[in-house]
Amino acid sequence: MNIIIMSRLIAAITLFLSIALTILVTVFCSVPIILAGIIKLLMPFPAAWRVISTFCNFMMYCWCEGLAALLKLNPHLKWDVVGLEGLSKKNWYLLICNHYSWADIVVLCVLFRKHIPMNKYFLKQQLAWIPFIGLACWALDMPFMRRYSRSYLLRHPERRGKDVETTRRSCEKFRHHPTTIVNFVEGSRFTEAKSQQLRSPFKHLLPPKAAGIAMALNVLGSQFDKMLNVTLCYPENNATPFFDMLSGKLTRIVVRIDLLPVAEELHGDYVNDKNFKRQFQLWLNALWSEKDNLLEAIKQQYKKAGQ
Template sequence: MSDIRERKLASSSTPPADTVEVDKDQRPKHGPLVQLLRTVLLAIWFWACILCIFVIQLIGCPLYFIRKDYYYAYMALTKQSFGVLIITITQWGAPTRVRVSGDKSICGELHQTKDGHLKTMFPDRLVLIANHQVYTDWLYLWWIAYSARMHGHLFIILKETLKYIPILGQGMMFYGFIFMARKWQSDKPRLEHRLRKLKTQHSRHLSGSQPFDPMWLMIFPEGTNLSTNSKEKSDEYGQKQGIPIYRHLLLPRSTGLYFCLQQLRATVDYVYDCTLAYEGPPKGSYPDMHFTLRSTYLQGRPPKSVNMHWRRFAISDIPLDNQKEFDIWLRAMWAEKDDLLEQFYNSGRFPSELVDSVNGAPSGGRKSTAAIGYIETDIGLRHWSEIGQIFGITPLLNLL
């Protein structure tokens, strides 16, 4: 981690989002009638699949009282089903190009298969943190988990209100997601309970010879996505506290992340950090103004590309015995992310330290960019036959 760079406490020089002209390419691709048709078709497909997955979860519930090892393994398979579902919806309804790069810490962990798909070699247990740009960030990160065959072992910390969404909320509870009310007194015991489960071996079927089950714990330290309102509040708080603010990020909240890392540090070796950026909106315009669920899936205007820059940090190198030192570490790391985003907005790409170290292959007739340290691919399944997982073929066969 580089030294903390001095930053002005005054508001950034980036112009307000409402003063920037909207990119002409971000106009709706489809008219009202086509949008209505897409809404109906996608809604039917999504909710039919969700209901199917939920029924399969209910079928597996008795396993909890018979043998918990089998229960957790079964629910992991239904989580894979949901991961496949959101990937298919994106592949069909909002085709999206992804450009992946990183620094030397992940050298050798990014690969591109002969048919052009991304394959990541990240470990089975890690804590994943990222900046929060738009509501669909989690979807693209779930696809990253899919690229590592970990889409059944993703655990997300999210807002408590989401668990009250009919069927979806109950499904996420089956997945073991961690719901937070943003009140530390009530959140701490709940978080501690869930983390205790995540550092306990549940199933030798999942763990194999490893002492702990696979787990990717996803956390957005900023707590909410970047927007005009959240940026103003974040900057105002930073100025009052004398904390340097960022040009393209919100101030990270350290309490929850610090607690998670303290609880898991004996069972996890690395924190993986992803810096997300979206091609299309001009510099100074917040992505949430351009990329919503409606614009992405109904209007037919997903991001021109989703850009990811990956780094990893050894748990042993992170100060976890003193929260003030951890705060300094986290803000310094966020300052580096801010510089990465500044370079992206100025050049259209993140820097990459993976030149000639990425295993790449041409995709769809396009020349591979692996030689210059990037992998470019499209979000999608490796094979159409995986759609069968959505309808419970894999979990039910394992149950039998």
């Protein structure tokens, strides 16, 4: 009984320290980024923008280092990573990934911080209102995506394609310096309830949304050196990985990275070319089917190891 009480006490202390550390690191890094973003608005000179963007990316790197320190509060954490070889900070990457938890962003930031250019995330519009984080992401030129329901678009057809236009404008800003554009292609974190609601054909994934990455490939396709197809899994903390991370109870992170060529047939007009749109969706769904099978294999592997 004393062991159980002690374990809960340690978890509670770790949770408090994790939250405090996260807030401190976020404020420390985001305030300079926000101020730099305001200066960039007031100085309409491309040369100044490049210097300010370099500074903002450095501060984001500092934030990633803070998250790496956060993960050290998980004393039993083990990484199982395959595919980091051959990456470079001098290249442009399009990174697509399954989305399971808030922990995913922490994992991607920490894992790739020394291997590829700073990640630029496609974010939900609601995140723009989070104190410090929203403004910092704005200053870092991260695109905020507003998702509309099918019924809403039927009532307001003029809103159709707005996300695609947001993607185009954001990607144009990344032409001048190596960048990693990150898209959680499912558009939302996976849950069993969402999977059933969307009638997902996959066991461990939601159906992928193709428009965002199709537009990114259309705007920056010739500059992307590779596409990073990343698969994340928390086989021993499947229920609440983010809470377990903050509580110091996260024990294993599994990451599989597959470098894919940016083939010519992936470049096209997703909005107006129906044939290209159909082919692109078929390609993405086939990729998602492979990812679903990989997740099943990983979970079975660690299930057998735990027996």
